[in-house]
Amino acid sequence: MLLAKTLTSSTFRLALIAIGTFGVIVSAIFSYVYLSTSAYVRSRSDRAIVSEYLSLKSAYERSGRDGLIALIQERIADSSFADNVYILADPSSVTLAGNLKVWPSTATAPEGWIEFRAGEPLPNAANRPLLRAMLGTFPSRDRLLVGRDISELDGFADQIKTAVISGIVLIFLLAGVASILVTRRTVGRIESINATSRAIMQSGLDQRIPLRGTHDEWDRVAENLNLMLDRIETLMGEVRQVSDNVAHDLRTPLTRMRGRLEKAYHGQRISADDQALIGDTITDLDAVLRIFSSLTRIAQIETQARKGAFRTVNLVEIAGEVVELYDAAAEQVGTCLAVVGDREALVTGDRDLIFDAIANLVDNAIKHGRARGQVVVANENIDGKQVISIADDGPGIPAHEYEQVFKRFYRLEHSRYTPGNGLGLSLVAAVAHLHGARIEMLDNSPGLKLRLWFSPPVR
Amino acid sequence: MTGSHRRILVVEDDPETAGQLVESLTSNGYKVDLATNGSDALSRGAAGDYAVITIDRMLPDIDGIAVMRQLRDDGIAAPVLIVSALGEVDDRVRGLRAGGDDYLVKPFSFVELVARVEALGRRSDTIVKETILRVGDLALDLVSRTASRRGKDIVLFPREFQLLEYLVRNEGRIVSRAMLLQHVWDLHFDPSTNIIDVYVGRVRRKVDGQQAYPLIHTVRGTGYCLRAPG
Numbered sequence: 131m132l133l134a135k136t137l138t139s140s141t142f143r144l145a146l147i148a149i150g151t152f153g154v155i156v157s158a159i160f161s162y163v164y165l166s167t168s169a170y171v172r173s174r175s176d177r178a179i180v181s182e183y184l185s186l187k188s189a190y191e192r193s194g195r196d197g198l199i200a201l202i203q204e205r206i207a208d209s210s211f212a213d214n215v216y217i218l219a220d221p222s223s224v225t226l227a228g229n230l231k232v233w234p235s236t237a238t239a240p241e242g243w244i245e246f247r248a249g250e251p252l253p254n255a256a257n258r259p260l261l262r263a264m265l266g267t268f269p270s271r272d273r274l275l276v277g278r279d280i281s282e283l284d285g286f287a288d289q290i291k292t293a294v295i296s297g298i299v300l301i302f303l304l305a306g307v308a309s310i311l312v313t314r315r316t317v318g319r320i321e322s323i324n325a326t327s328r329a330i331m332q333s334g335l336d337q338r339i340p341l342r343g344t345h346d347e348w349d350r351v352a353e354n355l356n357l358m359l360d361r362i363e364t365l366m367g368e369v370r371q372v373s374d375n376v377a378h379d380l381r382t383p384l385t386r387m388r389g390r391l392e393k394a395y396h397g398q399r400i401s402a403d404d405q406a407l408i409g410d411t412i413t414d415l416d417a418v419l420r421i422f423s424s425l426t427r428i429a430q431i432e433t434q435a436r437k438g439a440f441r442t443v444n445l446v447e448i449a450g451e452v453v454e455l456y457d458a459a460a461e462q463v464g465t466c467l468a469v470v471g472d473r474e475a476l477v478t479g480d481r482d483l484i485f486d487a488i489a490n491l492v493d494n495a496i497k498h499g500r501a502r503g504q505v506v507v508a509n510e511n512i513d514g515k516q517v518i519s520i521a522d523d524g525p526g527i528p529a530h531e532y533e534q535v536f537k538r539f540y541r542l543e544h545s546r547y548t549p550g551n552g553l554g555l556s557l558v559a560a561v562a563h564l565h566g567a568r569i570e571m572l573d574n575s576p577g578l579k580l581r582l583w584f585s586p587p588v589r
Numbered sequence: 590m591t592g593s594h595r596r597i598l599v600v601e602d603d604p605e606t607a608g609q610l611v612e613s614l615t616s617n618g619y620k621v622d623l624a625t626n627g628s629d630a631l632s633r634g635a636a637g638d639y640a641v642i643t644i645d646r647m648l649p650d651i652d653g654i655a656v657m658r659q660l661r662d663d664g665i666a667a668p669v670l671i672v673s674a675l676g677e678v679d680d681r682v683r684g685l686r687a688g689g690d691d692y693l694v695k696p697f698s699f700v701e702l703v704a705r706v707e708a709l710g711r712r713s714d715t716i717v718k719e720t721i722l723r724v725g726d727l728a729l730d731l732v733s734r735t736a737s738r739r740g741k742d743i744v745l746f747p748r749e750f751q752l753l754e755y756l757v758r759n760e761g762r763i764v765s766r767a768m769l770l771q772h773v774w775d776l777h778f779d780p781s782t783n784i785i786d787v788y789v790g791r792v793r794r795k796v797d798g799q800q801a802y803p804l805i806h807t808v809r810g811t812g813y814c815l816r817a818p819g
Binding site for chain 1: 603605606609612613674694695696697698699700746748774776777784787788790791809
């Protein structure tokens with residue numbers, strides 16, 4: 131998991147680019163070292179051949195063919211010239227002296243450099259060594275070839291080559307491992323920040339990003355984010371305090387007002403007209419108070435305080451009770467209300483709140499569905515989740531309004547004049563959020579199907 | 590019912606709400622004492638023999654629940670009705686209903702308050718084990734779970750029977766919608782729709798339809814009352 135995140139992280143990609151660039155440069159430098167080293171070694175050997183050729187040539191010029199033959203034999207006998215090969219041949223390429231018996235067939239030019247494999251083994255060398263030689267033709271048309279065994283030079287170059295290549299591979303390997311380790315550490319820190327953010331979104335502002343006490347830049351980021359969270363928590367607390375106070379301060383006079391109206395309503399000398407007027411006022415006041423308590427209730431659910439009272443409840447049982455309660459209301463508009471699906475769907479939650487949420491959804495389905503229509507409450511287990519769906523066959527909701535309807539006081543154009551205060555779905559959303567349940571809206575064609583995805587209880 | 594069982598202690602710091610509380614309880618035949626803070630409530634509660642004590646959750650000196658705890662520790666067994674703003678309804682307050690006490694969320698109707706006080710006060714009355722409940726010509730057989738009027742059976746769903754039984758047991762008293770939700774459906778929240786009215790409407794059609802007189806009466810803005818005429 132962490133490894134996968136490491137390999138896809140941008141830090142790792144940057145590291146790869148850096149390793150690539152660095153690798154190309156290192157390879158270029160190493161290749162240059164290799165090439166110049168092998169060229170230097172070869173030129174040293176060439177210079178030795180040239181000087182030997184020149185000294186033999188001057189011996190020929192000084193003391194003729196016989197003198198040179200004697201010198202060559204002297205050289206062959208001398209162990210310090212063991213790496214050298216010599217051939218002195220007459221114009222018809224018959225060997226006169228030397229440690230190679232046959233004039234190489236490739237050496238046809240009158241003078242110059244050749245490289246060839248010896249036709250026979252040499253005393254101090256490997257089998258048929260690779261030779262490099264300088265050849266020349268004297269005015270008498272005798273031909274001289276002076277060369278050296280360069281097998282060892284090639285071996286040396288190969289060693290350098292191996293060292294260079296393994297060096298490059300090692301560098302790439304180490305850089306790769308180092309970048310994975312460094313990226314992993316970075317990703318680890320970012321993941322802990324991400325995990326805390328997710329926890330905050332799910333359960334409230336009381337969580338903080340853990341510090342490692344290393345006082346590095348990550349700790350500073352975490353510290354600043356924590357300070358920001360402290361600030362947000364304080365502000366939220368203040369806002370809640372203010373709205374609580376407003377709610378409380380408004381409720382007290384409203385309670386008194388309702389008390390007075392009630393007293394007037396039950397008064398002795400009151401005309402029927404006045405009584406009706408006061409009765410209507412009480413009804414309106416109750417509607418205002420209901421909006422108030424719905425708002426406070428939603429706010430209270432959003433504080434997550436009720437999570438403490440969670441226990442295992444059976445969704446199907448609750449759905450059944452809701453359907454039973456709404457049976458009469460459905461009957462009134464001729465709608466068929468049914469509950470189908472599994473017999474048991476256990477979730478962890480608050481029965482009253484889940485009941486309230488499902489009740490709101492069923493209420494909506496009956497109110498906004500088709501008269502003499504059908505409302506189906508279904509319980510299913512999909513991919514290990516407990517899913518409860520409420521479907522009607524009414525006009526439905528346009529897809530672009532799906533998100534809007536959960537906002538407080540939001541009402542669809544065509545339902546503006548039906549009873550309700552636009553808080554029902556906000557409450558459903560708050561309850562779903564408290565339970566970590568996902569809300570999904572689907573086109574039931576015709577109608578609306580709303581699904582609540584609950585996670586099964588943790589055992 | 591003895592005299593002491595009509596005595597109520599009201600603990601409320603807001604003078605006007607207190608005045609209205611005292612007045613509506615007095616007009617329902619209760620003798621009401623008023624305490625305006627926690628310590629006053631403790632001394633009065635310990636001295637008097639009250640049928641019910643109502644306590645505002647937010648008192649100037651002590652938390653209403655703490656007052657209730659202290660009274661219990663002092664050996665006062667009278668049932669308590671905590672009056673609480675919705676924002677103050679936490680687990681401790683919700684737990685009251687399980688323990689035989691009750692709570693009421695502000696703002697409330699005074700009829701609702703009186704109904705709750707009546708229900709709490711009745712706890713101390715002796716409960717007679719009966720198998721058949723009768724109101725007027727309505728008879729409820731609690732063993733076979735059947736209802737009939739003038740000997741003619743009324744077909745009811747189990748939940749409808751439960752609702753009718755609760756109304757009959759509270760004959761002559763006002764039963765609020767919240768009380769019905771609480772006792773018939775075991776739901777502890779206040780309904781935000783008229784769903785209870787629709788449900789009671791159906792029960793009423795079954796019970797009162799084509800009868801000589803209605804038994805179930807609507808109390809405007811509050812709930813229902815089941816009573817025989819006369």
